[in-house]
Amino acid sequence: MLQANNQRDDVLVVMKNAGIRRGGRWLVRGIDLSVRRGEIVTLIGPNGSGKSTTAKTAIGVLAPDEGEVKRARPLRVGYVPQKVKVDWTMPLTVRRMMELTGPLPRRKLEAALDAAGISHLAESAVQSLSGGEFQRSLLARALAREPDLLVLDEPVQGVDFSGEIALYRLIREIRDRTGCGVLLISHDLHVVMAETDTVVCLNGHVCCRGTPETVVASEEYRTLFGARAGETLAIYRHHHDHTHLADGRVRLADGTIADSCGHAHDHSQESSSDA
Numbered sequence: 001m002l003q004a005n006n007q008r009d010d011v012l013v014v015m016k017n018a019g020i021r022r023g024g025r026w027l028v029r030g031i032d033l034s035v036r037r038g039e040i041v042t043l044i045g046p047n048g049s050g051k052s053t054t055a056k057t058a059i060g061v062l063a064p065d066e067g068e069v070k071r072a073r074p075l076r077v078g079y080v081p082q083k084v085k086v087d088w089t090m091p092l093t094v095r096r097m098m099e100l101t102g103p104l105p106r107r108k109l110e111a112a113l114d115a116a117g118i119s120h121l122a123e124s125a126v127q128s129l130s131g132g133e134f135q136r137s138l139l140a141r142a143l144a145r146e147p148d149l150l151v152l153d154e155p156v157q158g159v160d161f162s163g164e165i166a167l168y169r170l171i172r173e174i175r176d177r178t179g180c181g182v183l184l185i186s187h188d189l190h191v192v193m194a195e196t197d198t199v200v201c202l203n204g205h206v207c208c209r210g211t212p213e214t215v216v217a218s219e220e221y222r223t224l225f226g227a228r229a230g231e232t233l234a235i236y237r238h239h240h241d242h243t244h245l246a247d248g249r250v251r252l253a254d255g256t257i258a259d260s261c262g263h264a265h266d267h268s269q270e271s272s273s274d275a
């Protein structure tokens with residue numbers, strides 16, 4: 001990991017109290033977040049908690065309705081969105097898909113395919129790829145831009161557990177080799193990368209943030225993920241004990257209504273046994 005001094009100099013994006021409002025309600029609010037070069041930040045949270053909205057705001061696809069977002073200049077972003085529109089009736093090779101948004105020099109295209117571990121699939125039809133191969137082809141497309149910041153929205157969708165571990169490992173290797181910052185999104189509250197430097201847990205706002213555990217001792221976990229999975233994955237558990245209402249107030253666990261939840265607190269030292 002980068003030293004603290006370098007980290008200060010290498011901030012790629014900073015969000016301060018950022019909020020996005022649509023149709024009279026706040027989708028996310030009060031988001032404080034930063035990603036530095038060489039840092040992996042993972043956004044977790046339940047469906048609809050604002051992970052994609054936050055990531056889109058971080059990279060400038062959405063402009064904040066309050067607060068501010070500052071990005072390094074210049075900043076090359078490689079973005080793998082959660083949903084990709086592919087016309088499955090049209091024959092499309094991986095190579096062609098990578099060039100849909102513009103031609104790429106052969107060297108960059110092949111380096112990106114190589115980095116994503118799918119050089120052998122360049123001429124394969126996108127339609128024939130497995131879930132993991134398809135995610136890797138999207139990753140290759142993002143890498144071809146030689147990004148400073150790689151933003152991956154649910155990169156393990158459609159990928160089985162062993163493929164998931166391999167993909168997370170690949171993302172870490174890319175970070176190690178290129179020094180890019182990574183903003184990773186997962187809807188999975190329980191499984192995040194052990195290599196993640198910072199986990200930010202969202203539920204319309206930042207519920208908590210911290211470093212995920214690197215040692216997973218539970219027998220069930222080892223059985224579920226395999227003995228070696230603890231080297232790559234960690235469990236991070238958290239109860240959402242309150243609900244944000246459309247008018248900005250909060251319903252607490254005991255049913256009372258408050259103006260705010262008042263706890264964008266740090267769970268970095270919290271044990272996984274609290275769930």
Ligand SMILES: Nc1ncnc2c1ncn2[C@@H]1O[C@H](COP(=O)(O)OP(=O)(O)OP(=O)(O)O)[C@@H](O)[C@H]1O
Binds near residue numbers: 053
């Ligand atoms: N343009 C929009 N207009 C109105 N509501 C929106 C808009 N975009 C997103 N939302 C709503 O904002 C909330 C957050 O959506 P977002 O996609 O950021 O969540 P998420 O945490 O990424 O969810 P998931 O895990 O299901 O992908 C959802 O309730 C969604 O329906």
